[in-house]
Amino acid sequence: MLLNDYLQQQQQDHSVPSSLTDVLLSISQACLHINQAVRLGALGNILGSAHTGNVQGEEQKKLDVLANQILINTLTSQPAVAGLASEEEESFVRANQHGEYLVLFDPLDGSSNIDVNISIGTIFSILRKPAGELNTESFLQSGRQQVASGYVLYGPQTILVLTVKHGVAMFTLNQDNKFQLTQDKPIIPVQTAEFAINMSNQRHWQAPMQEYIAELLAGKTGKRGKDFNMRWVASMVAEVHRILVRGGLFTYPQDQRDPSKPGKLRLMYEANPMSLLVEQAQGAATNTQQNILDIQPTGLHQRVAVVLGSKEEVDYLTAKHQHI
Numbered sequence: 001m002l003l004n005d006y007l008q009q010q011q012q013d014h015s016v017p018s019s020l021t022d023v024l025l026s027i028s029q030a031c032l033h034i035n036q037a038v039r040l041g042a043l044g045n046i047l048g049s050a051h052t053g054n055v056q057g058e059e060q061k062k063l064d065v066l067a068n069q070i071l072i073n074t075l076t077s078q079p080a081v082a083g084l085a086s087e088e089e090e091s092f093v094r095a096n097q098h099g100e101y102l103v104l105f106d107p108l109d110g111s112s113n114i115d116v117n118i119s120i121g122t123i124f125s126i127l128r129k130p131a132g133e134l135n136t137e138s139f140l141q142s143g144r145q146q147v148a149s150g151y152v153l154y155g156p157q158t159i160l161v162l163t164v165k166h167g168v169a170m171f172t173l174n175q176d177n178k179f180q181l182t183q184d185k186p187i188i189p190v191q192t193a194e195f196a197i198n199m200s201n202q203r204h205w206q207a208p209m210q211e212y213i214a215e216l217l218a219g220k221t222g223k224r225g226k227d228f229n230m231r232w233v234a235s236m237v238a239e240v241h242r243i244l245v246r247g248g249l250f251t252y253p254q255d256q257r258d259p260s261k262p263g264k265l266r267l268m269y270e271a272n273p274m275s276l277l278v279e280q281a282q283g284a285a286t287n288t289q290q291n292i293l294d295i296q297p298t299g300l301h302q303r304v305a306v307v308l309g310s311k312e313e314v315d316y317l318t319a320k321h322q323h324i
């Protein structure tokens with residue numbers, strides 16, 4: 001089944017509005033364009049720095065800038081889109097006055113991996129536009145309000161993963177450059193023996209995180225009584241995809257390097273869309289204190305601590321943080 005057919009089926013079976021499927025198809029088209037640039041790499045003179053910075057204070061790669069522009073051009077031309085917000089744009093971008101939806105995205109997550117040919121991805125989140133004038137507050141809705149979310153992983157395969165809140169669907173780009181359904185309603189195993197964290201920050205973590213990771217490293221000899229494996233790709237899209245496919249725990253915790261920041265990852269266009277996918281696959285996602293989808297946003301680019309994946313492991317780690 002191709003993406004278009006799947007979305008038609010969602011319209012029929014779950015009354016998903018055709019305007020929402022139009023937005024999802026537009027996003028998929030933009031990502032096909034991004035995919036072409038990613039796959040060319042050096043041959044497309046698209047690697048390396050753009051020698052510009054973004055609102056996050058991060059150096060932009062050429063591909064960051066290109067992916068962002070492709071998504072803006074595509075989505076501002078989609079009548080159902082009223083506005084959009086990007087990791088690469090300080091403020092929101094107006095689209096179509098009568099549009100019903102707001103689209104928030106990280107155009108190319110994992111930029112540090114672009115020049116070394118490691119998987120990167122596009123993450124998107126879709127909200128309904130509230131009635132009235134479009135302004136920044138229109139976007140500041142909790143993750144629970146998302147009507148859809150997903151990502152495209154530019155890895156060994158190009159894979160689109162999305163939810164319209166009736167389970168998760170995974171599509172692999174086929175030989176005809178069409179997204180073909182390859183997995184429907186994946187379920188994240190409740191338990192896991194695999195975790196993902198950037199260990200180089202260990203000395204900066206809060207005590208409960210240090211204690212938790214020490215337990216995992218102790219393996220069979222410690223409190224958990226089993227050995228754990230570790231992964232760290234430095235592309236959230238790749239980590240979340242692995243967890244949707246085989247389970248695991250991913251965390252980017254708050255650390256003492258910058259106590260003013262609750263974490264590195266951004267709530268609106270990284271944590272929220274990924275948390276919706278994970279919950280739709282029967283996993284869990286918290287900021288160590290509450291469900292990420294229940295956080296009331298206060299800014300487009302606000303950051304958040306993230307713990308997500310296999311429900312039993314997320315609950316165990318979150319419980320450890322309840323006494324600080």
Ligand code: P6P
Nearest residue numbers: 109110111112198234235236237
């Ligand atoms: P670090 C990529 O820049 C990103 O936003 C996520 O995709 C990834 O999980 C994290 O940052 C990697 O951060 O500090 O390990 O480079």
